Amino acid sequence: MKPWKTVLGVIGAVVALGAFSGCSSYRGGHGGWNATPEQQAKHxxxxVERVASRLDLNExxxxxxxxxxxxxQAERAAAMASQQSPRAQMLALVSGDKFDRAGAQAWMSKTAAALETRSPAVIASLADFYDSLDATQQxxxxEYLQQRRGWRRG
Known part of the structure; x- marks a missing residue:
């Protein structure tokens, strides 16, 4: 499979997660970048409860x-742990007289390979969930994804 197809698949999964989460209205703990495992589980x-109430999900x-x-969450944590900060990587690419094209290509290749390795499990999990929905829920x-045209909009 081509790396760009994998990237598009992961982006689609992230968009679906963002569409479901409704994070902007949740104030009871946080599941963000530096959240503890307990905060992530609570979030x-x-x-799950918010989506379940909107879609009438069964157990x-x-x-x-x-x-x-x-x-x-696990894949995001693994991705973040396996690389230095994007800012530090970008600083390394522009630290010399010329932009480090080989370094940038190596960085992108490593990122694409990691996505290609880890994304099938995430995509399969999203597909299992979506396929378990009945026609009305789907x-x-x-409809929700069509109405939602950007982050933090209704």
């Missing part, structure tokens, strides 16, 4: 959604 539970569907969200998801 994940909140997201099996809630479990699949929770699995997807846990995989997304229609609600599509």
């Amino acid at each position: 994940r539970e909140h997201v 099996a569907q809630k479990a699949k959604l929770s699995d997807f969200l846990a995989r997304m 229609a609600k998801v599509r």
Whole structure:
């Protein structure tokens, strides 16, 4: 599979996660960049309950959604742990007289390879959740995604 297809798949999964999460209205703990595992679990539970109430999910569907969200958090943590900060990497690329093209290409190749390695499990988990929805629930998801035209909008 080509790396750009994998990247598009991961982006689609992240968009779906963002569309479901409704993070802007949740104030009971935080599941963000520096959250503890307990905060992440609390946030994940909140997201599952919020989506469950909007889509009328049964327990099996809630479990699949929770699995997807846990995989997304784990993959994000693995991605962040496996690389130095993007800012430090960019500073290294521009530290000399010329932009380090080979270094930039190596960085992008490493990132694409990591995405290609880790994304199938995340995509499969999202697909398992979506495929478990009935036609009405899937229609609600599509409608919500069509109405939502950017971050932090209704």
